[in-house]
Amino acid sequence: MNFISMRSMGVECIEEVLKRAKDFDKSVDFTNVLKNKILGALFFEPSTRTRFSFQTAMERLGGSVVGFSSAEGTSIKKGETLSDTVRIIAGYTDCIVLRHPKEGAAKLASEVSPVPVINAGDGSHDHPTQTLLDLYTIRKNLGEFDGLRIGICGDLRYGRTGRPLSIALSHWNVKLYYISPPQLSMDRGTVRFLKERGVDVTEVMRIEDVIKELDVLYMTRIQRERFPTEEEYLKFKGVYVINRDIMKMAKQEFILMHPLPRVDEIESEIDQDPRAKYFEQARNGIPVRMAILEKAIKE
Amino acid sequence: MNFISMRSMGVECIEEVLKRAKDFDKSVDFTNVLKNKILGALFFEPSTRTRFSFQTAMERLGGSVVGFSSAEGTSIKKGETLSDTVRIIAGYTDCIVLRHPKEGAAKLASEVSPVPVINAGDGSHDHPTQTLLDLYTIRKNLGEFDGLRIGICGDLRYGRTGRPLSIALSHWNVKLYYISPPQLSMDRGTVRFLKERGVDVTEVMRIEDVIKELDVLYMTRIQRERFPTEEEYLKFKGVYVINRDIMKMAKQEFILMHPLPRVDEIESEIDQDPRAKYFEQARNGIPVRMAILEKAIKE
């Protein structure tokens, strides 16, 4: 089966992945699950975490990976279309994982590919495997989703993690707090969609306004190039920084997440705080992507 | 044994590869054939298909691959010679596969390497593993070579696939039709060689002139940089395009091939035509390269 978007993924599928990931998290002895299977990894954009964790997940399941980590050194430079590249690599492999700068690239790929396609990020649109490991991290640390108050902070408009995470969480009874400058607020379509699904969405501009309420704060990077002037960028960059003062205001059972890489939105002194879960979150990418690969290839 | 050029490859060797590839095409259970063997993949030029299909072939035989996909990130940038690079990687591995922009690079490599060398393209000179998968595709679809009328269209002068395919086909009783602009016609030396071997070679400028006769049309890419002016390029680019009108003129048992990547010399609407075999052709690279790797390493 394909993993293309959180909008099209049912809650049963999410639950199955989270459940199976728990098995993979407990033991490393699963090298027969995808023995002799080959994953084609097509990364048209830089990635460390996503690419390496897919590769590691595949190796831990007994499979192997062929692919590229940028469009350099491939036939794309010779003018080949995405469809043709996908069709050819699909002819060699048992599954495709695709990262691409254009929204909808994974869906297009899945339409021409004879083997399953996993979306590893298409522009700022979706990134379902990141969302699944985010959900896994929340549940592992806080138990059930119902009743949780979850803040998502940073670039909600162009970032690729906040939107699919919100959509996935709408399957449960959660309260969402969006924290961002107005220029980078969540698009109205998504907010409307969430409200129609019954999610309580609160939008604020300062972390301090809501930090005391939160069970989860999901930080994201703010990119310089989103702002018209350096001045405006620096204004917001300085505001969205997690330091000891912010952590003091948060609850004891609170968890701090970040899809990484971070630049300076979380100070390194916070790494020692037991509520800082971003490195564990990255590590959870392995069992969760093992579960996704197994499901993609075997179902 | 080495796989360097089609000129030096006997018909018995070709037949053995084609026969063994059929075994690999039928089953995927061959993971003990090259167990623990390591292939050194030295790609000094971009490649998607060739590199990935060698890697996939090696993995499906139970072996593994080390290597690079461009000269970037290697010691070549520090001024190392090709001979030294080959000797060192040969010291680590059981076989070398080499793509290099310079004609004769693979031959040079084979002279200094203690392990077998496979030429994965040396300039516009030769590309024997592509030719072997082309032959495999023709035989799989049309049976025996004797009596076939085979057109090769596009850049016959600088392209690296038409020349070795012609030379290989000269082992059988085929008729060749070369379709190209005069600037990109097959070099006279090769035409003479083929005629001496008894091949009937016809050279024309338009696909329409011969399409009705053909059992196979092998399209290749025409590259802008081969023409003195943009105007002249566009003139020929427009002429060598396979569309529905052309396909209507072709026979029912005809097959359309292309080494890929294509730019726009085959319209995408043709992909659905059962006579379009270029994606199957790419896929045939796996069993054929499995046969080549086995033969290279074990003989």
Next chain:
Amino acid sequence: MNFISMRSMGVECIEEVLKRAKDFDKSVDFTNVLKNKILGALFFEPSTRTRFSFQTAMERLGGSVVGFSSAEGTSIKKGETLSDTVRIIAGYTDCIVLRHPKEGAAKLASEVSPVPVINAGDGSHDHPTQTLLDLYTIRKNLGEFDGLRIGICGDLRYGRTGRPLSIALSHWNVKLYYISPPQLSMDRGTVRFLKERGVDVTEVMRIEDVIKELDVLYMTRIQRERFPTEEEYLKFKGVYVINRDIMKMAKQEFILMHPLPRVDEIESEIDQDPRAKYFEQARNGIPVRMAILEKAIKE
């Protein structure tokens, strides 16, 4: 355990690696030693030999490798710190091997990594796995170290191989001859350190002055960018070249080594001389790095 610097490595550890490497050198049947283990290879600088030989060593032990061969195509471009990259990749893998342009990078990595770290070169500071294979090559060819007279020639100041090799050799009773232009002489701190350990160090400017005495000559590359003017570079480049005349002056049991890549400091006609051991030296990287990986991961 970590492999960070030759200064911190005891002679027992060296001896264990050299002994175990001998086992790996004799047989290729060790694919269960690191079965299912994954090495994270973080190469922030170009490398052919080191990266490929680690990958080959890991494959020959039954493990596999994830990683990158340059900072391109990774999150470092997004502003991620080395610490964060190491922590994340360490979360996926069983061992980290790191090449980095900055001195001390490997030590820093070992402080934040939950898995062992192997230094594959940090600036011009250290390169312990190269030193171990250099030692292995000397012992394999000449037996015991005690009593040997070893010349090291070229860029002793900025080169990353001469310094750790000297420090390692100071565990035995050797005589060192440093041959370099004054601008590229070994730093005073290292010379003092060696003399305090009882090593007899002689510094000269011409190979001819000492070649007759030597059991080993270890050549290194001189890089253009170390000299203020092209003129001065060419002056020294011409002086430090091993040709037949030099080899005639050397002893019969003498060996010529080079970490490679070479540019033109050893003429290619010397490759046939049985005393030229640099290709064997490169090949010794496999068994030695197998021993290092086993020790790093299992102890």
